[in-house]
Amino acid sequence: MRRGLSRHNNRSAGGVAFSPLSLFADGSQGVWYDDSLTSSMYQDSAGTVAAVLESPVGKQLDLSGNNNHRTQATSANRPTLSARYNLLTKTEQFDNAAWIKPNLTITANATTDPLGGNTADKLAENSTVSLEHYLVQIQTVVAAQHTFSVYLKAAERTWASVYLSTGSINSTWFNLAADGSGGVGTVGTGCTATSTYVGNGWYQCSVTRTTTAAAWQFVINPALGNGSSVIYVGTVGYGIYAWGADVRPANQATGLIPTYQRVDTSSVYDTVGFPQYIKYNGLDQSLSTVSINFTATAQMSVFSGLRKLSDAAAGYAIELSVNSTSNSGAFYLSAPNSAAANFGAGSGGTTFVSGASASSFAAPTTQTAQILANISAPSLNLYLNNTSVLSSTSTQGTGNYGNYAMYFGRRAGASSPFNGLEFQTIIVGKTLTATEIANTETYVNSKTKAY
Amino acid sequence: MSDFTQATVIIKAADQAAAQADMGDTVFIVGASADGLAPATNYVTSGPWSNAEMDQMANDVTWAKKMYFGTDWQAALAANNLQVITEPLV
Numbered sequence: 001m002r003r004g005l006s007r008h009n010n011r012s013a014g015g016v017a018f019s020p021l022s023l024f025a026d027g028s029q030g031v032w033y034d035d036s037l038t039s040s041m042y043q044d045s046a047g048t049v050a051a052v053l054e055s056p057v058g059k060q061l062d063l064s065g066n067n068n069h070r071t072q073a074t075s076a077n078r079p080t081l082s083a084r085y086n087l088l089t090k091t092e093q094f095d096n097a098a099w100i101k102p103n104l105t106i107t108a109n110a111t112t113d114p115l116g117g118n119t120a121d122k123l124a125e126n127s128t129v130s131l132e133h134y135l136v137q138i139q140t141v142v143a144a145q146h147t148f149s150v151y152l153k154a155a156e157r158t159w160a161s162v163y164l165s166t167g168s169i170n171s172t173w174f175n176l177a178a179d180g181s182g183g184v185g186t187v188g189t190g191c192t193a194t195s196t197y198v199g200n201g202w203y204q205c206s207v208t209r210t211t212t213a214a215a216w217q218f219v220i221n222p223a224l225g226n227g228s229s230v231i232y233v234g235t236v237g238y239g240i241y242a243w244g245a246d247v248r249p250a251n252q253a254t255g256l257i258p259t260y261q262r263v264d265t266s267s268v269y270d271t272v273g274f275p276q277y278i279k280y281n282g283l284d285q286s287l288s289t290v291s292i293n294f295t296a297t298a299q300m301s302v303f304s305g306l307r308k309l310s311d312a313a314a315g316y317a318i319e320l321s322v323n324s325t326s327n328s329g330a331f332y333l334s335a336p337n338s339a340a341a342n343f344g345a346g347s348g349g350t351t352f353v354s355g356a357s358a359s360s361f362a363a364p365t366t367q368t369a370q371i372l373a374n375i376s377a378p379s380l381n382l383y384l385n386n387t388s389v390l391s392s393t394s395t396q397g398t399g400n401y402g403n404y405a406m407y408f409g410r411r412a413g414a415s416s417p418f419n420g421l422e423f424q425t426i427i428v429g430k431t432l433t434a435t436e437i438a439n440t441e442t443y444v445n446s447k448t449k450a451y
Numbered sequence: 452m453s454d455f456t457q458a459t460v461i462i463k464a465a466d467q468a469a470a471q472a473d474m475g476d477t478v479f480i481v482g483a484s485a486d487g488l489a490p491a492t493n494y495v496t497s498g499p500w501s502n503a504e505m506d507q508m509a510n511d512v513t514w515a516k517k518m519y520f521g522t523d524w525q526a527a528l529a530a531n532n533l534q535v536i537t538e539p540l541v
Contacts, residue, residue, distance in 0.1 A: 074475060283524050
């Protein structure tokens with residue numbers, strides 16, 4: 001089935017439209033799974049219920065033209081389709097119960113927001129007692145660097161405090177000068193901060209801090225001035241304007257994807273600009289194909305956009321056959337390859353060769369992984385974000401690749417689960433030209449936004 | 452209307468055969484124990500169970516289970532002082 005092809009055209013380096021479908025035009029065996037194309041996925045393995053955001057994926061169509069669709073018959077073992085990045089909810093509705101607001105009165109839709117709408121709220125002090133006037137949402141996060149950002153604008157107060165905390169106040173102060181001359185004031189302990197003026201008095205104020213795996217508080221305060229305690233005697237009605245709060249792992253807040261995602265509920269959020277993915281839970285979720293006949297080729301080219309979420313235990317992102325180590329003519333891509341901050345790959349005919357990258361790819365990390373393997377002229381090369389991290393010319397024995405099912409997310413759908421996200425996977429049973437490799441890498445990264 | 456509920460279900464190892472007889476042998480295959488080492492004292496499955504499966508587990512099965520709604524299987528295991536039994540790539 002070849003569908004939705006117009007969405008898949010990218011411009012190659014030479015300016016010519018590139019589609020991964022061209023890799024299969026000569027009849028090459030392989031697969032192409034585009035996790036950005038919702039219409040290629042179904043909630044059930046029979047392919048009768050269309051997938052939607054935050055639904056299970058029970059079937060995904062292969063877009064290569066080879067009909068190597070992948071499925072999961074067991075409901076509880078199905079991965080989830082998502083495009084969620086911002087961990088907060090009600091990100092433009094600070095009057096909602098998702099936010100706790102001690103000693104503040106929230107006036108909804110009080111002024112023009114940074115996009116020119118009217119959804120910015122006012123956070124106003126409502127007590128004349130010496131208290132902290134704060135707006136907070138609590139979310140459970142993993143141990144990683146996280147960035148908390150919010151758009152702020154001066155009202156009666158021209159300074160604000162923003163912090164991430166498990167209990168104690170750790171403010172970073174922001175100057176909200178209406179003329180755009182404001183910026184970051186004193187930065188909280190263990191934090192970094194940025195302030196970006198976006199016009200009409202609005203600043204996107206960001207604080208980054210390493211979190212533990214726990215429930216964290218994401219807090220916004222009006223403030224009296226730089227470094228001034230956020231516990232103070234308030235003036236009823238005095239405050240600041242706020243809009244668009246966002247929390248995400250810091251390495252997803254670098255600007256490769258939009259730095260703010262509007263989230264209403266856990267399943268209703270902005271998707272434009274946010275790469276869609278299939279999430280494997282690292283416990284028991286996987287997809288698999290029926291047998292794919294690669295017996296006519298000794299060459300394999302694998303491209304997959306992945307985000308690895310854990311280094312706690314080895315996990316198979318992709319494997320041909322139920323055990324590539326013991327079955328001749330198979331390969332794998334692992335993330336990680338052991339309980340370490342690495343990725344790995346293996347390939348072989350009658351002899352299996354495998355290895356791992358250096359342990360410098362700590363989770364969470366987003367990478368385009370590329371395996372170029374050849375059994376007959378033995379080579380195994382693994383690239384991450386288009387940089388070589390593993391290269392071997394050890395013999396892989398003899399023979400071609402086999403006629404096996406391919407597994408995604410777990411070995412044989414039963415063990416060594418991958419904990420992470422998949423954005424795109426293209427596998428072709430042949431050696432590609434340098435131009436094809438470059439175009440495919442560019443295409444996969446356009447769907448992954450890894451670099 | 453969606454036909455699934457995200458949940459983590461933990462059973463005792465002694466109930467694995469009975470649970471798989473009811474729910475299928477592709478669930479409850481991930482072992483867990485207090486120290487993360489074999490032998491498994493419990494088995495766990497986490498994911499989007501169908502409504503029929505949730506009805507069955509809630510009303511019809513005889514084996515003991517703990518059910519935690521949502522996708523956070525790590526928290527569910529931690530609440531029971533359990534760790535997944537992992538294995539190296541071979």
